[in-house]
Amino acid sequence: MADFENGVVGVEVGAAMGEGSPGRAASSSPGAREFESVIVGLDGREHDADAIALGRSLQTALGGSLCLAYVIPRGPSGQGRMALEALEREDGRRLLAQAAGTVRGRVETEVIDPSPAAEGLARLATKRGDSILVVGSSHRGSVGRVVPGGVASHLLVRAPCAIAVAPAGYAKLPDASVVRIGVAYDGTSESDLALAAAAAAATRLSVPLRLYHAMHEVSKDAAWEKFRRHMEDFARNIVDVGLKKLPPQLEATSSVLEGDVAAVIAKAARDDDVALLYVGSRGYGPLREALFGGVACSLLRTARCPVVIVPRSSEPNAQRERR
DSSP states (O other): OOSEEEEEEOSOTTOOOOTTOTTOOOOOOTTOOOOSEEEEEEOSSTTHHHHHHHHHHHHHHHOSEEEEEEEOOOOOSSTTHHHHHHHHHHHHHHHHHHHHTTSOSOEEEEEEOSSOHHHHHHHHHHHHOSEEEEEEBOTTSOTTOOOBOHHHHHHTTTOSSEEEEEOTTGGGSOOOOOOOEEEEOOSSHHHHHHHHHHHHHHHHHTOOEEEEEEEOOOOOSGGGHHHHHHHHHHHHHHHHHHHHTSOTTSOEEEEEEESSHHHHHHHHHHHTTOSEEEEEOOSSSTTGGGBTBOHHHHHHHHOSSOEEEEOTTOSOHHHHHHO
């Protein structure tokens, strides 16, 4: 049995996103990097609409094909397992066909053989090359919150590429253009990868990029004033180095914040109308830090806009294979 069943729906090859899609933006700048695939993982729950809406927005920002994917759940061991999985396969085909019908333009579909959902989506991302995976928030999250559900949480340690998580209710947001992209930046190699990905998206969309750096809160007592100035100078130097790494044609600014890192960055991004917030992750695999806390995990729970996690292992597959 093949790992994947695929199909292509639609006749408007390369068409722009349709009317009423959240995050619709102007045409992209020439020469910026394109992804091969924007993969949207579906499971038949309410958050699928949010994931599809974010997938369409990211396709505009990042380029590439749009692929809707469904992983067949593994049936219980014993008699009847094959029959149950066959029924699940048909359900998956119907789900993908229905979802594809809501998207204008060309859309591909993939039914993935029985496996844990995160494992199947990770295999698909590896198969398709330079990709980004998109999932919806947990159905338990409040509207406007980015709360990763079970599949998203498992993807955090399996996926070979960036993962984007849509806030609850994202599909119902009023139509709005992507006017600004943000990135959490602390000068580490992980944040440099996030910075490069955010800059590529901002370049394609011809929108400003804003770097956010948060330093720990310092006492307001006068005795700490010299230390505060030192910390502020150190933080400003970090973002200045980041700004120098960006292409000169990209409009970019920075903001040095103070306080709980995720909380102040999430608030600043909301105040600045950031439409996509990028953040890097540490560890040997994508978002391994998320299982133990960390800024990326905290941002997933505090941000009001879609969060794009860029792991250390998110180099294009072709580049990794050449090494």
